[in-house]
Amino acid sequence: MKSFETLGLAPGLVQSVQLLGFETPTPIQEKAIPVLLKGTRDFVGLAQTGTGKTAAFGLPLLELIDDKSKNTQALVLAPTRELGMQITSDLETFTEKYKPFNIVAVYGGASISEQIRKVKRGAQIIVATPGRLIDLIDRKAINLSTVKYVVLDEADEMLNMGFKEDIDKILSFTPEEKNTWLFSATMPREVRAIMKNYMTDPFELTVGEQHVGNVNIEHFYVMVQERDKYLALKRILDFTPDIFGLIFCRTRIDTQRVAEMLMKDGYNADSLHGDLTQQQRDRVMMKFRQKALQILVATDVAARGIDVEDITHVIHLNMPDEMEFYTHRSGRTARAGKKGISIAMVSKHDLMKVRQIEKSMKSTVKRMMVPTGAEVCQKQLLALMHKVREVKVNEGEIAEFLPAVYEELNDLTKQDLIKRFASIEFNRFLDYYRNAPDLNGDQKRSDGRADGHRDQSERSSGGTRFFINLGKMDGLDKSKMLELIDEYTGLEKKDVGLIDLMGAYSFFEVDKNLADKVIKGFVGAELQGRQVRVEVTEGRSSGSSSAAGRSSEAPRPRKRIFSNKKFSDNKGDRFHRKRR
Numbered sequence: 001m002k003s004f005e006t007l008g009l010a011p012g013l014v015q016s017v018q019l020l021g022f023e024t025p026t027p028i029q030e031k032a033i034p035v036l037l038k039g040t041r042d043f044v045g046l047a048q049t050g051t052g053k054t055a056a057f058g059l060p061l062l063e064l065i066d067d068k069s070k071n072t073q074a075l076v077l078a079p080t081r082e083l084g085m086q087i088t089s090d091l092e093t094f095t096e097k098y099k100p101f102n103i104v105a106v107y108g109g110a111s112i113s114e115q116i117r118k119v120k121r122g123a124q125i126i127v128a129t130p131g132r133l134i135d136l137i138d139r140k141a142i143n144l145s146t147v148k149y150v151v152l153d154e155a156d157e158m159l160n161m162g163f164k165e166d167i168d169k170i171l172s173f174t175p176e177e178k179n180t181w182l183f184s185a186t187m188p189r190e191v192r193a194i195m196k197n198y199m200t201d202p203f204e205l206t207v208g209e210q211h212v213g214n215v216n217i218e219h220f221y222v223m224v225q226e227r228d229k230y231l232a233l234k235r236i237l238d239f240t241p242d243i244f245g246l247i248f249c250r251t252r253i254d255t256q257r258v259a260e261m262l263m264k265d266g267y268n269a270d271s272l273h274g275d276l277t278q279q280q281r282d283r284v285m286m287k288f289r290q291k292a293l294q295i296l297v298a299t300d301v302a303a304r305g306i307d308v309e310d311i312t313h314v315i316h317l318n319m320p321d322e323m324e325f326y327t328h329r330s331g332r333t334a335r336a337g338k339k340g341i342s343i344a345m346v347s348k349h350d351l352m353k354v355r356q357i358e359k360s361m362k363s364t365v366k367r368m369m370v371p372t373g374a375e376v377c378q379k380q381l382l383a384l385m386h387k388v389r390e391v392k393v394n395e396g397e398i399a400e401f402l403p404a405v406y407e408e409l410n411d412l413t414k415q416d417l418i419k420r421f422a423s424i425e426f427n428r429f430l431d432y433y434r435n436a437p438d439l440n441g442d443q444k445r446s447d448g449r450a451d452g453h454r455d456q457s458e459r460s461s462g463g464t465r466f467f468i469n470l471g472k473m474d475g476l477d478k479s480k481m482l483e484l485i486d487e488y489t490g491l492e493k494k495d496v497g498l499i500d501l502m503g504a505y506s507f508f509e510v511d512k513n514l515a516d517k518v519i520k521g522f523v524g525a526e527l528q529g530r531q532v533r534v535e536v537t538e539g540r541s542s543g544s545s546s547a548a549g550r551s552s553e554a555p556r557p558r559k560r561i562f563s564n565k566k567f568s569d570n571k572g573d574r575f576h577r578k579r580r
């Protein structure tokens, strides 16, 4: 067995690793260090985290870098801030008994000006996540023209997170003449493409078993008709009270709309898409990171690189056109060794895509049935009971109120009490889900009706229904809305059917034949400097009355119940529906 001395490392580096308790090199260190120390070849290491790959590239890097020059000579790219920080700290430890180096970590979520200051002081090695590095490049705060060594660590993960374009851009700022060292746990087509485009005759090394992908993600699909997707999504959410999830839509408009519908229906949701300002995006992401937000609806582009721990579910409301995006999306769950679930909501004609995923992942995507109404009720009831069991009783403060409570309930048996107590919350679910149809796409409606019993909030009255991004918060009431419609489209009161005013947005209906007038009329419309957005909506999302005259206060679905301690701790009720 080789020792660190025999690998050709400088004595200071050997002493540093000995201080760390590294006695013998790991297989990747034994094979990679002598090759990399030469500093003459590109390198590909197929190795997972835990194999000692950081020292395998870190030790040769420190040996090859000129400590007398302040130029940036090495760039290490890592997919996440955590890995970036880990690499930086490892590199610093390796220099303990060696020469001092200026190693700077550059990653998102921390002060950029502080990082710029550190880089400007002369960073010989920069360890960066791609997104933040691009920011620095765009601000011309970094000079990569003197880089001699580029390390792409966990390359497959960087590509999974959607950093392909960022990597291309970053590499275009580095000189042609450099060595590129790539480490990856898997070797998908995209990693091969990087090798082909950026590396010359690399030395290839495989250590340990090849990984096929994140085995901690369980992949499911539900088959559901296009028109039932939103309802099915709500079923899944209701069936998973502790979800901390990311929902993907294909377009910004869908993303915004689904998030708005979910919010209106009482879910703790928000959206992330390209129409938001950076500040708005940061705010949403902060809420999500802090788990003050339970469901984030996002576009592929906006969610690129999201690295939030503990995401339990990724739901694909539409399947992406490119398989690669499916991997990016699913990879947002099951981070840091945790388990995660990916659910693709597909219509019959999307089944092909499911088969393609299976083929490319070499594993099965199992079918999940959309839960029935009864199953949701059962699940919610148990979640409520779990919450009752877990609730922290504030003995001191509640004591003085209890005698009156006992007095009020003293003639009820234990069973009666439980029944009544459970019913307070449960009745809403029961009302909502009573006679709920089977939403599985290939099932016949059990009640024989073409449409089954639909959620009140999903009915339409036959006209064309429009979404408009203005609501009560903009000072609109029904007559003002009619004026607005008249002003932009020339349509009169008699042409406009139902108007549903919400907080930040509204819905209105007009006869199908007049729909074109609405679309054309609102093009370029602005209200107090704000762009007015009007779109035909399929969602039929409001608890609306229809031409048949149903009450616009159709039964609200229910309260959200979160049994998970993490989500219902003393930070308050932030996961509960806002609308009570």
Ligand code: AMP
Pocket (backbone or CB within 6 Å): 021, 022, 023, 024, 025, 026, 029, 048, 049, 050, 051, 052, 053, 054, 055
């Ligand atoms: P890595 O794959 O670089 O993330 O390393 C995984 C873990 O193994 C880290 O905690 C390292 O400190 C440790 N390690 C790396 N090389 C050795 C070695 N030669 N002997 C003992 N531990 C090591």
